[in-house]
Amino acid sequence: MTPIATGTQHGAVTHPVPRRERIRQTTIDEIKTVAHEQLAEHGAAALSLRAVARAMGMTPSAIYRYFDSRSALISALARDAYSSLADTLEAAFLAAPADDQMVRWLLVARSHRRWAKTHPTEYTLIFGPRPADLTGRPTAVQNEVERSVAVLFRCMQEVVEAGIVDLGVLDAELSPGLRARFQEWDCTDLGPAAEAACMLVWTQLHGLIALDLFDHLPPPLADSAELFDQQMIGALVRIGHRGPVDFAEVIRRADLTEQHTLAPT
């Protein structure tokens, strides 16, 4: 760094990053931006390199200076999508009340659903079938993924540590083999039962969102936030919540804090 000034007398501003690379990054961003528009509008399958090039007044072949192939571009978009989702979840987690685990979980889950609803093509891109080109896990992508699920697991962790759930029942359900698998995973330091709880709410969350997003729910239940709330609160209850839970009350509190955090903007 601190590249040497090439000119004669121009000011003391030294470029921390070479100008060459800077404009290169700019065009990379532009490519991704216009590609993102096409992706959001017509889906990943319809993303055309030529159309992208055309939209920004370039030759198709020029794009290959920035991305090795079409699937490389899509991979980049997928990574950004993961990053966006993770940001959303982290923001929701931080904005939620730290003393009300039930509400916090619901708010994080809701923000997950909302992201999926507002970014349908991105959601299918990252949670749908892998295009088989990027099956080899680029570690950069994997990091974003884990950042995203980490938020969910963080919720579970807080719930467990707050002592409002009893993991005993779940623990008794684990077969020895499954318990070993969870221990091998070791994503938290809370033991196999907590990890089983994570997987439980995670599959439920994803299952409902996917069915909803891909139009597999019967018309009366399609796009139902109420069904989602019921299932998400219920999931937390069913992993072993101590004592009864007033669903309506939890929803009311969640709605309140959501109004609170969304109104100022």
Added chain:
Amino acid sequence: MTPIATGTQHGAVTHPVPRRERIRQTTIDEIKTVAHEQLAEHGAAALSLRAVARAMGMTPSAIYRYFDSRSALISALARDAYSSLADTLEAAFLAAPADDQMVRWLLVARSHRRWAKTHPTEYTLIFGPRPADLTGRPTAVQNEVERSVAVLFRCMQEVVEAGIVDLGVLDAELSPGLRARFQEWDCTDLGPAAEAACMLVWTQLHGLIALDLFDHLPPPLADSAELFDQQMIGALVRIGHRGPVDFAEVIRRADLTEQHTLAPT
């Protein structure tokens, strides 16, 4: 069968279906067969009409005598896939013991998972994002879909009627609006709580299968039949099973009947 002699004095056998249509149906089947192979091998996105035509010694344009477009072909394959899944589920339901609801449910769920695992591309075709071309619901397809979910709901129905679950807790969780939605749906005659139970196990089932199939599970849990069993039995327990359930025992019984029904073949 009993093909008619084309000669002079052929018998009184009148063709119930004109020979013309019969050979037409044959080529339609052939197209679908070779298309299915390509689909299974390289995925729906890589299905090429020209490749199909090439593989069967035809001209690409000739295929258009049988299918209006590429997406029409894919739709036909999707319908077949739905039908295949429904057949599998129905067979599993019938083969399972009628007096052990827990085991029957697990066996049906397992067959669902197994079908997804052995037909990954078809599973993504029918449960993945709709290609937006066939968004208009062809009633024929919808029928196959309902035939498939009907089996799952049938399991729930039997469970409820057998009285081994108490839907009271689930019923108390339903908000008035959600209850109205379920009543509007009215897929069974067991009331909203039972339908909520159906949706619960359905989302969990699909969520876990989808995550597993698309490689979103952490390595230790990937392709884990044990995790699946635990979640599926657990789902039935959590909708309100009366009394404790010995997971290992249920799995043992399920394994036994599976050995029994699979061995003879």
Added chain:
DNA sequence: CTCTTAGGAGAACAGTGTTCACAGAGATCG
């Protein structure tokens, strides 16, 4: 026997991803 029509061939069009040889501008170095 004619006559109609279904099914196929082949060319053509517009589009795609990808590769290559070439050219110009920017930065680097003697």
Added chain:
DNA sequence: CGATCTCTGTGAACACTGTTCTCCTAAGAG
């Protein structure tokens, strides 16, 4: 400063794709 070299873009080309025409042949219908 000039020479050089690397980066970035162009334009042509190749091998594909889905789709639509026109034309032709053979099988069934009357």
